[in-house]
Amino acid sequence: MNSIGERARALNDKIVERRRLFHTCPEINLSTVQTEAHIVEELKKLGVKDIKQGLAEHGVTALIEGGKPGKVLGLRSDMDGLNILEDTGLPFASKNGNMHACGHDAHIAMLLGAAEILTENKDNLKGTVKLIFQPGEETTYGAVAMLKDGVLENPKVDAIIALHTGGLWSPGKPGDICYRPGPLMASSDFFTITFTGKGGHGATPHLTVDPIAMAAQAFTALQTIVSRETSPLDSAVVTIGAIHGGSAGNIIAPTCVLKGTYRALSVATRERLGVRIKELCEDIARGMRGSVEIEYAYGPPALNNDKEMTEKLRLAATEIVGAERVREIDEPTMGAEDMACYMEKIPGTFFYHPSFKSESAAPHHNPKFDIDESVLWIGSATLAQFALSWQ
Numbered sequence: 596m597n598s599i600g601e602r603a604r605a606l607n608d609k610i611v612e613r614r615r616l617f618h619t620c621p622e623i624n625l626s627t628v629q630t631e632a633h634i635v636e637e638l639k640k641l642g643v644k645d646i647k648q649g650l651a652e653h654g655v656t657a658l659i660e661g662g663k664p665g666k667v668l669g670l671r672s673d674m675d676g677l678n679i680l681e682d683t684g685l686p687f688a689s690k691n692g693n694m695h696a697c698g699h700d701a702h703i704a705m706l707l708g709a710a711e712i713l714t715e716n717k718d719n720l721k722g723t724v725k726l727i728f729q730p731g732e733e734t735t736y737g738a739v740a741m742l743k744d745g746v747l748e749n750p751k752v753d754a755i756i757a758l759h760t761g762g763l764w765s766p767g768k769p770g771d772i773c774y775r776p777g778p779l780m781a782s783s784d785f786f787t788i789t790f791t792g793k794g795g796h797g798a799t800p801h802l803t804v805d806p807i808a809m810a811a812q813a814f815t816a817l818q819t820i821v822s823r824e825t826s827p828l829d830s831a832v833v834t835i836g837a838i839h840g841g842s843a844g845n846i847i848a849p850t851c852v853l854k855g856t857y858r859a860l861s862v863a864t865r866e867r868l869g870v871r872i873k874e875l876c877e878d879i880a881r882g883m884r885g886s887v888e889i890e891y892a893y894g895p896p897a898l899n900n901d902k903e904m905t906e907k908l909r910l911a912a913t914e915i916v917g918a919e920r921v922r923e924i925d926e927p928t929m930g931a932e933d934m935a936c937y938m939e940k941i942p943g944t945f946f947y948h949p950s951f952k953s954e955s956a957a958p959h960h961n962p963k964f965d966i967d968e969s970v971l972w973i974g975s976a977t978l979a980q981f982a983l984s985w986q
């Protein structure tokens with residue numbers, strides 16, 4: 596391990612202390628008021644420059660200027676929790692009805708740890724590091740709002756990296772760093788389909804137009820977009836998660852609503868799924884004498900790790916934990932992450948920092964979710980090492 600790793604390991608207690616502070620006050624979506632205030636307070640103590648608040652309502656950025664000329668690297672952490680009642684029994688458990696059940700509290704603490712190491716090593720730093728604390732990752736509104744508020748400007752950010760802790764999508768053990776060049780996560784879009792017919796008596800279906808019959812056809816037909824129209828070697832998902840229509844066995848309902856999500860790893864497949872969902876539903880509605888309205892809620896695009904950035908990440912992580920603990924992730928996941936919104940604009944890499952204490956650990960977004968705090972320094976060290984060595 597190099598001196599950055601040694602320093603980070605010595606800072607672990609402090610990183611844990613900060614993680615617990617953020618853990619006690621989880622806030623959701625863009626309303627991260629207290630979290631923002633705590634981050635700003637910690638950044639002031641570190642003496643970083645140009646602290647800006649209020650991006651995406653309560654996001655924060657700050658700069659660490661290196662002693663040598665160079666490019667600008669964004670280090671990004673999300674900062675929002677979830678509307679889950681915590682049931683960990685931890686002494687620092689949240690009592691406000693929300694919970695950091697995805698590890699974003701640890702992300703903030705690890706980024707502050709990296710910031711501390713980088714301020715101490717400013718003379719060896721080329722260019723500038725822009726610290727980016729983003730709310731609203733879980734709701735996927737955060738990155739888009741940060742971009743709208745100019746997060747990648749003044750100074751212009753050339754490249755960006757971030758990590759996710761826990762046991763999400765990755766096979767590693769605490770203390771590992773997991774990377775993957777190329778596609779890592781899927782685009783995530785949502786749809787609401789409303790079939791409208793003509794309600795009436797269940798005994799006289801011929802006098803009605805039945806939207807539940809349309810919904811049943813649509814449910815089956817939508818499955819064929821993946822099974823019959825998408826290459827078996829491409830990856831796509833169409834899920835209908837909710838169907839609501841009708842109130843009693845002898846009433847034909849006037850409307851029936853389906854809600855779902857579709858995922859893809861490429862831009863072309865993403866666009867095609869959206870178009871085909873609409874075409875099939877419109878044709879089913881027309882064929883069955885009804886009508887249909889479809890609303891889309893677009894989420895982040897697919898996340899593609901830049902090959903060169905990912906190789907530099909692999910090398911940085913190797914400096915910290917050694918080659919045997921740096922693992923390549925075998926395959927992408929159809930989960931999504933709004934880090935992809937930045938990476939659509941500039942090269943970047945998103946990597947995993949496994950921190951589940953055991954294989955039976957409670958999953959992400961579970962009231963008993965918890966992480967192994969003893970490895971938080973590895974996240975800080977890897978971010979700092981990357982910033983010091985990428986250019």
Ligand SMILES: [Zn+2]
Nearest residue numbers: 697733959960
């Ligand atoms: Zn999450």
Ligand SMILES: [Zn+2]
Nearest residue numbers: 697698699759
């Ligand atoms: Zn998360």
